[in-house]
Amino acid sequence: MPGTSPFELDLRIHKQPAIGCHIALVMLLSPRQLTSPSTAVWWLYIADINPSKFDNQVEELKMALIKAMQLLATAVFLGWLVIWIMMPTATYTKNWSPKLRAQTNSTYFGRQGTSILIYTFPILFIAVIGCIYLHLVKRIDNCRRSISDTVAWKRPVLVNWPLGIVSGVELTFCLMFLVLLIWFYSKYLTTNFSKLQPSDDREELWKARLDAAAHRLALVGDLCCAFLFFPVTRGSSILLLLGLTSESSIRYHVWLGHITLAVFSTHGVCYVIYWAVTNQMDEMLKWANADVANVAGEIALLAGVIMWATTVPQIRRKIFELFFYTHQLYMVFLFFYLMHVGISHFCFILPGVYLFMVDRYLRFLQSRNRARLVSARLLPSEAIELNFAKSPKLTYEPLSTVFINVPSVSSLQWHPFTVTSSSNLEPERLSVIIKKEGTWTQNLHRTLAKPLVHDCLHVKVEGPYGPLSKNFLRYDSLILVSGGSGITPFVSIIRELVHQRTTLNRPTPVVLLICAFKTSADLTMLDLLLPISGNVSFSRLDLQIEAYVTREISKSPSDDAQNIIRTISFKPLQSDTPLAPLLGPNGWLWLAAIVASSFVAFLLLIAILQRFYIYPIDQNTNEIYSYAAKSSLNLLFMCICIMATASMAVVRNKKGNSKEAKQIQNVDMPTPVISPSSWFYNADRELESLSQESLVKATKVHFGGRPPLKKMLLEYDGSNVGVMTSGPHGMRHEVAAICSSGLADNLHFESISFSW
Structure with a gap:
């Protein structure tokens, strides 16, 4: 708006309020725009030459944005949760899933596109919105006090239980999650068992039911895994949206870890029994090219069980080194879990893993100093x-x-x-x-x-x-x-x-x-x-x-x-x-940019890979492109995108930190x-x-x-x-x-x- 007088600008904004809102939003996200004296004068005119009114309007705009983001994040999360709740039902399998796949299946993403759209994208979208929300909240002192009031943990209702001190809110959500798991598994069983035809051969019927029960246990484990990595993402905007921190959420990770590995272990044992009674023990040594890879699943389960065994309190507290080193097997667990189910199915749990990978790489960059x-x-x-x-x-x-x-x-x-x-x-x-x-x-x-x-x-x-x-x-x-x-x-x-x-x-x-x-x-x-x-x-x-x-x-x-x-x-x-903020004073905005840009870059790379390399192979030959190779390439692209975007953000902010570090003088310590x-x-x-x-x-x-x-x-x-x-x-x-x-x-x- 160079060359526009304050009076003309005032008239334009009153005639077109959207212009004023746009300028206010730019100023809010980029305070440096107010460095010009003329700009400051414009803002005084916008505020009817009343600085206090201007401040109030900015605060009201911030609060309106914060409330809108809260509602948007809540709505998206509830929609994502509804998908999980409806997944085992016939409505989802017969109506929702075919329509979703028909509308999202393309030569650029294939079946993986559907999983990304309904399981991965919503949570990453919430994470980005949460970063912007936290950036705004950080600038409003009154709001900082009221956040915890909206999600306040009430007085304890359970003490001296194996779970420790549990408040009423925590107990309620724990029970709700257990009900979801029970519903999830029981509905899957009833839906699947109804498809099995009654037979005079009772032995074959129970074997078929054992196969179905073991398979559905794996899906219950996927549901647990979808939440498993959120509590250990230290710089998580999602946890802070709920009024939690990684420290206070560690025990949720512990509870989820116990349930996850108990379910996956039962899943593995059931399949071993099934293969034994059906004389298919050779299945344990198979790595299918275009299906579930059994060997990869066994390696993932073995790594998980080793981690699980060292989480016993007596080992974790007295032999912390053993617990610490064996817990690094989570990388083995995740990699072979990916090889076991393929990238399309891995997208079910990808949101938590993706945010954890971003956080882990940022921690790695910080630890280099x-x-x-x-x-x-x-x-x-x-x-x-x-x-x-x-x-x-x-x-x-x-x-x-x-x-x-x-x-x-x-x-x-x-x-x-x-x-x-x-x-x-x-x-x-x-x-x-x-x-x-x-x-x-x-x-x-x-x-x-x-x-x-x-x-x-x-x-x-x-x-x-x-x-x-x-x-x-x-x-x-x-x-x-x-x-x-x-x-x-x-x-x-x-x-x-x-x-x-x-x-x-x-x-x-x-x-x-x-x-x-x-x-x-x-x-x-x-x-x-x-x-x-x-x-x-x-x-x-x-x-x-x-x-x-x-x-x-x-x-x-x-x-x-x-x-x-x-x-x-x-x-x-x-x-x-x-010590300095790794991503600068506007760290939450930088984190939002890293998550968003890295994920967009990842989608572009896998779209190119699918359209110009994998799709022609699948169409022109009788063989299907290897699931393991496709999953490995997806993982490689994911790591490259996260590392590139995070590194650029850190280097960009490191210049400012270096200048400030030279200005900090040493202070003599007192006696x-x-x-x-x-x-x-x-x-x-x-x-x-x-x-x-x-x-x-x-x-x-x-x-x-x-x-x-x-x-x-x-x-x-x-x-x-x-x-x-x-x-x-x-x-x-x-x-x-x-x-x-x-x-x-x-x-x-x-x-x-x-x-x-």
């Missing part, structure tokens, strides 16, 4: 705080997690840890706390504890991943219950509350932190509530800390030297880079501070800072017993109290049971899941 590790704090409690340099553009919410790899300890193992820093309070630092427990953490602690000069430590980081909103801000009061190293998720919450109260001057909930430690040395964990900069005061935050030391009946003299927190500063290397345990033993000692003083005044230490949780929770005053717990299994279940008992209506249990 060496993170700039600034310092480490070693506590007498054998905990470690690692402090990384980060870009101010990298923002995250409390309770976020990062995955860390230290090649000098293990080149392959990645372990998740809760982020304890606040991206608002510490814009150039990201911190995590690691408790010395397993083999990996013991080796890391041993490496840092050596009395040598630490020039550098090679560390790789993936993430952070976390919630989109601050759920805890909606409560008037917060009760945070922790045991041992379980205090780490609450460190980020308290630091964020300090920022909200001191920097933004916003009202914050009253906080009661109940923490239990084994020994007084573990009290040093409380010192990590203070950032390493130490320039934080809790005086304006209504914070009360009740610390319980369970294995010591009274405080005894302690050597101050044993309670010194040792701080290690690391020398920066030129190859180290501060070691005295730990809280020595504060309580030397109350007459002059405190080193006002930060420590405010923390000491808020803390009360109890010796020789566990915290009386039931009494403290039920007697706590407040009309709207959020209760969060992190720590040992027994403590979490005890708190959940108290909140779900109905004895106090003001307690609202907030589930925190870190169940790796």
Whole structure:
């Protein structure tokens, strides 16, 4: 619109409102368009020379777009779900399926086109819409608070079950999914059994039914597989649309994995029995060229069973390395599953697998960078705080997690840890706390504890991943219950509350932190509530800390030297880079572009392959083109498209990150501070800072017993109290049971899941 006066522009927009909406949408998705002063003047005229009205109109437009996207995503998902529900019915097989195949079968996609259209495309469309939705939500503070309210997990209804702590909403959806599986299988059986002709030979009839039952079990497994990979896609827009995170959804992956492999194992056993009773054991060694490949299915099942066997809690927790390495067999499982059923059938589960592949490759690109590790704090409690340099553009919410790899300890193992820093309070630092427990953490602690000069430590980081909103801000009061190293998720919450109260001057909930430690040395964990900069005061935050030391009946003299927190500063290397958003500040829009463009490119490649290579072979010869070869080519094209589009997006944003990395200067680390345990033993000692003083005044230490949780929770005053717990299994279940008992209506249990 160059050369158009503001008055003329105003008249044009009033006459054609669509122009104004179009410009507003462009401005919303590309804020850089407002850099021109003349453009800003135009917008003031559009807003009737009222800047506040202009802001309100933009906010209203954003909210309208957000609601429209929510409705659209919900409608598409329900339609996709209806297809699965109707699949085993005669209506689908006799009416819907023939019409769909007739309208979508072409020389460019063949039967695969139908599967892509009704099983793959809807979910990828939701993922793209979800990315745009999250980009808009991220810019609206009020909406960020209300998201979790729309999908709020209610108080627990099941505690101490094999499933753990399960809320009413979770239980409802679990039961609905089980009903869907039962319906799916039973309807398939009744439909299929009705087609079997009664025969005087009862032996042949039960064999035919066994064959049909085994075949339909595989379709039930497909339904489970269709949902299996969504919970482990860490940067998933679909999970955040539901108010979930990958951390909180891991147990859904565990439940689905158990059901999937139980169903597939039964499917395999039934077919072995069927081949045995029909004298067709040679079928186990067949790899059909244009049909189901039995050998590939057996290899996939074997890989799945090995993974399944190592998920037993005793193995996963005590021999984590075995669990970790065998779980990489998922690639073998997926590849031979594809070879077993062919690409057309694989499209049933392709959406979850495709989004997981995009996420996994982006994580691979991020893990290629060496993170700039600034310092480490070693506590007498054998905990470690690692402090990384980060870009101010990298923002995250409390309770976020990062995955860390230290090649000098293990080149392959990645372990998740809760982020304890606040991206608002510490814009150039990201911190995590690691408790010395397993083999990996013991080796890391041993490496840092050596009395040598630490020039550098090679560390790789993936993430952070976390919630989109601050759920805890909606409560008037917060009760945070922790045991041992379980205090780490609450460190980020308290630091964020300090920022909200001191920097933004916003009202914050009253906080009661109940923490239990084994020994007084573990009290040093409380010192990590203070950032390493130490320039934080809790005086304006209504914070009360009740610390319980369970294995010591009274405080005894302690050597101050044993309670010194040792701080290690690391020398920066030129190859180290501060943590930065992999796809830039507009990461969700870039992710939407990657998913959409890679999938379109994939469709173009397979269309060319089908039309000009496979289709002529199928038409001009008596043989059908090999299913395995076609599936392999599809997989190859898929990987190429994902890698190409994701790499271009990362390289595009890496230039901006590199410029910013050069501007980040190293900050000298403060000298070691005295730990809280020595504060309580030397109350007459002059405190080193006002930060420590405010923390000491808020803390009360109890010796020789566990915290009386039931009494403290039920007697706590407040009309709207959020209760969060992190720590040992027994403590979490005890708190959940108290909140779900109905004895106090003001307690609202907030589930925190870190169940790796």
